[in-house]
Amino acid sequence: MRRVVSAYLPTWPTDRLRRTLRHSAPPTDRPFATALHDGRRRIVAAVDMAARAEGLAPGMALAHARMLVPELVVEDADPAADLAGLHRLAVWCQRLYSPLTSSDPPDGIWLDVSGATHLWGSEKTLLVDLRDRLGRAGLRARVALADTPGAAHGIARHGREPIAVVATGDSLAATRGLPVVALRLPPDVVSGLRRLGFETIADLMKVPRSNLALRFGSDLGRRLDQLSGLMFETLDPVMAPEAIMRRVPFVEPISTADAIKVGIERLVGLVRDDLDRRGLGARRLDLICERVDGEKQAVRAGMARPSRDPKHLIRLLEQQVERIDPGYGIEAMVLAVPLADPLRPEIIGSMVHREPDVRDVAALVDTLSNRLGAEKLFRAAPVESDIPDRSWRSVPPLSPPTGVSWPVDLLRPSRLLAPPEMIETTALLPDHPPAMFSWRGDRYRIGRVDGPERIFGEWWRADREVWTVRDYFAIEDELGARYWIFRTGIDNAARWFMHGLF
């Protein structure tokens, strides 16, 4: 199923100018607008959030705007630079997110992420990452993910949430409530519809299509079909000018997995030579299959370390062949390398000397990351914290060795219950470790005890941790099984928890 992200940049012209002007740019809380000539007078072309908050809007006479907001900073609008900048931004997004990325002028970007979400774990994480990255670059963005470019476009601009994921098949339902302007129609059609009382897309659905076509032309029907996915809307992917890219056309359309694999081998061979000449190793590969019906199917493979080992690259791509839907046939395949790094000689060297090396694991890590998602692979690195749950953090699987370990003298259980489970205890004397406890419906008689190990809450993290103290005991029941239990509170208020098993 196709999945398309639309990123909507509501203040793109001003955000772009702020980035271009750098130090001379007005501070973000200062109203900022661009202006252009409309006949004899100057009008406002775009405004930033601060200016919008003051009541300014595009189309307003500049003199009027200056009167309303005397401190307004105005720059000349440059639509050509805006468009070129949007294109560059699309190339940047393509490198990071999806091979099929296209600009959606004047203020948006589409990313067809159908074969790419697995690298991010979930669709939501991809969207959050995209929004945050754009935000860090100083670009305000609203992002939406839906089945069609049309639906994503509409929801990003007119939906309620700044980050919206529409589940597969729900696009039509999710766009019903949007205003008719979300359909990407010419302004006169939109105002015509409004005059006739059509407010939302749902209103349009109720009317026979032929009546609408007679009054407003075929555009309206086309947009509705593109929204629901009845009509396929092709995105024209951007291509980075310097990217390595090879295309192999076929005499006859191909559709079998084996034929696709042959194509992959051909392409990898060509791309490998390109990489070799430039001394690069691929970090990301995009395979785009051009179908006879004009649709483009893309899959992406990521590598934790640069590689130009054809066997490895072919393997990573072949794993994804099952994601490709050949439809009526594929007439050409394109292999692009949107991300490549210099391949240092030592990495090639490790293939020669046979000592087991973490670097050898890179190929395996790639294979598994591409199948399961990159965040499913991790290493545990020690963190200096007494709180057991916080004593480790996950680091990427191929990050350099930390060289530290946990203290060996602190005995820790091999299985930790999260959260700890309350247990009923019987103690012979108050303040003593219990003699018996019941957990999950079974009673255990305690034979031997070690402890307590007192662990204090980390008061510098949260107020409620100031007074938390846990007394941990390692205990052995009468059969020999060992458990890690702790007590919080004292005397009658003491409560006991099971936290782990040795």
Next chain:
Amino acid sequence: MNEGRRQELLDDLKAQIRARELGMRPAGLLPTLPFGLADVDAALPTGGLALGAVHEVIGGGLDAAFGATATLFIGGVLARTAGPVIWAFSRRDLFAPALANVGVDPDRVIYVEAGDAKTVLLVVEEAVRHVGLAAVVGEIEGAVGLTASRRLQLAAETSGGLGLLLRRPRRLAHDMAVEPTAARTRWRVTPVLSGPALAWSPSTPGLARAQWRLELLRCRGGEPRTFEVEACDETGRLGVPADVADRSAASDATPLRAANG
């Protein structure tokens, strides 16, 4: 053909059959990872945990559900290898710092969170095929199946890798000890009452080094046996309990009855 020559031929054939049973190579040449305990190593036809093979470990008694002791046992095996380790799991309850207690350097272990048992098996197969890993650990909930385990075993034989399956039951009644698989050995680790109390705390007895009953339930080319051992120390080595060390070797390593195997 004279009698001596005939006997020689038969012995040779027997040796060849034995070699095939053990994975296509003569027994003496099979790479192996000794436990360092004479009794245990002697019970294994390769004189230790065979490399290029898959081994199963299950927890005993109430620990079967969590496999906490089995985890430490596996950690001990890992501590005696060198190189990167893949540890695949589907249930998130492993507490990584515990592996440091048995001598596993945290930098060596790459954890792979797979969604379910099937994916864990896929990851283990992919990893076991990969040359250059010290070991691959897979925590598998539920049955493994003969076909899947045979694939793993074949992959390990080809690459020379070490696969360790930590079996966990999906439901408590699931008896992992009798399920047929193609693994080279099957171990059950059960905690037993530990040795004499330590005297450092007058009010509470304290804990000595834990003790395990280590059962070799199945072993290709070998006999099921039971051992009493001291739990892995901070370098991952098993020990011989003090009271057992004095006894004769025959009494503590009694062959298992068929019902247990």
